[in-house]
Amino acid sequence: MRSVLSMVLTGERIYLRPFEESDAEILYKLIIRNKSFWGETEPDWQEGYYTFEGQLQNIRYFQTGMGQGQFFTFGIFTKREHNLIGIINLYEVKRGPFQSGVIGYCLDKNFNGKGLGTESLRLILPFAFITLELNRLSAEVMPRNYPSIRVLEKAGFQKEGFRRDNIMIKGAWESHLQFALLKKDWA
Template structure:
């Protein structure tokens, strides 16, 4: 008998998180194109085929494979009231064994920024990670000058932990990143985020 895994869906107040579908291509490519100037300063350089159907198909396949294998939770952020695609959030680099940790990454379309959607999505995914997945630590990193990303992490319970030199290649250059973490059993007080 074939056992089908239930579809991943994480509910929040105004939105839900779910795996990307092939039918999301038009909404995804339109939102990424419309938000390019807003997103590109904070992201790795886009490949020439970044917005192509073939690149999106590869993303969908990877997302489904990674979710099935338990190595990542790559989900789209969907506004429940009208099913609009708002952005994406991924819990990646999931480490089991003594670490029980993962790394958070996210983006939101320019029209939906600064409306609390990303904070809601982060809180929902972190709750899922600490509960259903039994992880202990969620890490995140962003550019030091990305004040909006730092604020959303702090508002979502992440605490500043330091700076990683030449952490990621962003927009074609190796860049330092500030590191944050959210711990399931956090005994730390508030930390100075260095803003």
């Protein structure tokens, strides 16, 4: 899995690549710029998360996880300006009889609604299904997060269920819709 750390997945308007330690500053700025926007759908993070040092630690954690094949975190960059505009994760990778993983993503508030979330998801699917040979990908989304639901649907994910009181966000339990995409439905 060591070669995955140098992998670049290229699309029409964006590319995905693993984070490097030199990205800590731009990752920190992305996180700060979107703190309240992303805070509507993400769990509360410790204050250390919102620091340069916290993001440098995250990048090192990402690199370790990717090197071990446990999870895969990519920055979403614009092709033209090479600006970091989001993050996409493939995590909870299970091997053996499962061959599955969970997808998560977030885009800078200024880049929502432009089809870039869908493009990033479509870029990571061949990596998940062909390179990693996974059979199933799942994703969870809050029922009121219509843009994210649309991203999943456009990429072929199907709604499978509802998870009540799934995660605490802003001090309240939030339910999620469960979506999934099978390799046989993608190919």
